[in-house]
Amino acid sequence: KAGVTQTPRYLIKTRGQQVTLSCSPISGHRSVSWYQQTPGQGLQFLFEYFSETQRNKGNFPGRFSGRQFSNSRSEMNVSTLELGDSALYLCASSPDGTGTLLETQYFGPGTRLLVL
Amino acid sequence: KQEVTQIPAALSVPEGENLVLNCSFTDSAIYNLQWFRQDPGKGLTSLLLIQSSQREQTSGRLNASLDKSSGRSTLYIAASQPGDSATYLCAVMDSSYKLIFGSGTRLLVRP
Numbered sequence: 001k002a003g004v005t006q007t008p009r010y011l012i013k014t015r016g017q018q019v020t021l022s023c024s025p026i027s028g029h030r031s032v033s034w035y036q037q038t039p040g041q042g043l044q045f046l047f048e049y050f051s052e053t054q055r056n057k058g059n060f061p062g063r064f065s066g067r068q069f070s071n072s073r074s075e076m077n078v079s080t081l082e083l084g085d086s087a088l089y090l091c092a093s094s095p096d097g098t099g100t101l102l103e104t105q106y107f108g109p110g111t112r113l114l115v116l
Numbered sequence: 117k118q119e120v121t122q123i124p125a126a127l128s129v130p131e132g133e134n135l136v137l138n139c140s141f142t143d144s145a146i147y148n149l150q151w152f153r154q155d156p157g158k159g160l161t162s163l164l165l166i167q168s169s170q171r172e173q174t175s176g177r178l179n180a181s182l183d184k185s186s187g188r189s190t191l192y193i194a195a196s197q198p199g200d201s202a203t204y205l206c207a208v209m210d211s212s213y214k215l216i217f218g219s220g221t222r223l224l225v226r227p
Contacts, residue, residue, distance in 0.1 A: 043205065043217035056214055090159055104150060105215065107159035
């Protein structure tokens with residue numbers, strides 16, 4: 001079974017631009033969560049999507065948005081990029097995110113974004 | 117607001133040693149606690165998941181315990197190997213089903 005895939009793996013953008021990151025979950029998984037990892041703040045939850053609906057949201061500004069498609073693939077968009085958005089963006093999938101609460105989340109390798 | 121703390125931030129041990137990583141959390145209203153491993157530049161790999169009603173979980177040389185009332189968890193690694201070198205992250209699933217992560221313990225096992 002293929003794991004979680006994220007594209008692109010690396011990205012360089014300049015301040016003010018926007019960026020879209022993609023995540024393909026494990027086949028059959030319906031929940032996709034996004035996280036931002038930085039040296040200063042560590043791993044922080046961005047949002048979670050289930051069945052094309054945002055089910056949970058962290059404390060990030062509205063410049064960070066996402067969506068999920070009917071095949072469970074998810075995209076994350078950051079508009080008006082700032083230097084502080086430089087980070088490793090990780091997505092994780094699970095069967096349904098809360099179901100039996102016995103499931104773990106499976107993480108992708110991440111997209112490393114550098115904002116200049 | 118749930119906060120997760122991991123001690124120590126970094127650890128260097130010779131191969132073969134048994135070691136303990138610590139994790140504490142401020143709000144005992146959790147659904148589960150998970151330990152992950154992260155290799156440099158890579159994603160996270162789940163090691164152990166402990167439900168809030170459980171006390172411990174074991175997988176191979178790894179054993180994780182959970183004391184929900186005191187807000188503590190430990191990850192015990194037996195007979196450490198150089199391949200165990202990585203950052204170990206503790207995370208709790210809070211009452212809104214979000215994973216809240218600690219800042220991690222960076223482990224180096226010297227040959």
